[in-house]
Amino acid sequence: MGNGDEKVGMKTRRLTEGFSLVELLIAMALIAIVSAFAVPAFQRYADNDNLKTAAREITGDFFNTRQRAVNENTDDYRLVFDDGGNSYSLTKSGATLWTKSLADFGSGVHLETGSAAFGSGTAASFHRRGTLSQAGSLTLKNSRGSKAEITANLTGRAYVKFTMQ
Numbered sequence: 001m002g003n004g005d006e007k008v009g010m011k012t013r014r015l016t017e018g019f020s021l022v023e024l025l026i027a028m029a030l031i032a033i034v035s036a037f038a039v040p041a042f043q044r045y046a047d048n049d050n051l052k053t054a055a056r057e058i059t060g061d062f063f064n065t066r067q068r069a070v071n072e073n074t075d076d077y078r079l080v081f082d083d084g085g086n087s088y089s090l091t092k093s094g095a096t097l098w099t100k101s102l103a104d105f106g107s108g109v110h111l112e113t114g115s116a117a118f119g120s121g122t123a124a125s126f127h128r129r130g131t132l133s134q135a136g137s138l139t140l141k142n143s144r145g146s147k148a149e150i151t152a153n154l155t156g157r158a159y160v161k162f163t164m165q
Contacts, residue, residue, distance in 0.1 A: 047144045048164050050106030055140055055148035055160045057105070058088065062124065062150075062158035065090060069126040080123040081116035081138055091123075108143030115139035118152070130156045 019027075061079060069077045076093045088111075089099035102109045116122040119134025126132060137151040145165040152158040 044144060047106065047108055047142050048146050050109050051140060051142040051146050051148055052162065054102055054105035054109045055150055055162070057100070058138075058140075058150055059158045059160055061088075061090070061100075062152055062156065065124075066126055066130045066156040069128055070130045073128045075125075075127050077126045078123045079126075081111060082122070083111040083113045083116060086110045102140070106142070110141060112139040112141045112147075124152055126156060132156050 065077050065079055069075070074092075078091045079088060080091055081088045085101075086103060087099055087101045090097045102111055116136070116138035118124045118132070118136030124132055124136060125134070132152055132154055135152060135154045137149060140148040140150070147163045149161045149163075150158055151161070
């Protein structure tokens with residue numbers, strides 16, 4: 001049997017044969033069924049991951065702003081939240097040092113309207129000892145309805161509580 005044939009029982013079968021059309025269709029159907037479940041799960045994961053990333057970035061900015069106020073021994077640093085512009089910025093003595101848009105973390109991530117509350121305004125003001133003038137919180141939300149509530153206490157520490165959908 002030297003030409004690529006193999007003896008199977010009493011029949012001879014060529015090893016160069018491919019898949020039948022039925023086998024190919026069954027494999028494609030199985031891939032389609034698995035994809036029908038995997039794609040929505042991946043989209044949910046990606047949306048919630050974008051929300052977590054945005055919340056962690058803001059929490060990190062609280063820490064960094066607190067450290068700047070302590071290192072420079074000044075009361076001039078503020079994190080200002082703009083729910084209408086879906087962004088927040090760092091200011092020093094009224095001058096904006098940088099602005100970050102929450103849309104950079106995914107189109108569905110936004111600051112919930114009216115959720116940023118630090119005393120009488122929407123800004124977290126840091127003192128030279130790293131404390132906040134008023135404790136406060138803000139809520140981020142994504143297109144799935146998942147939420148991240150960021151709370152900053154008087155010591156200037158920020159914490160995140162996630163409610164995922």
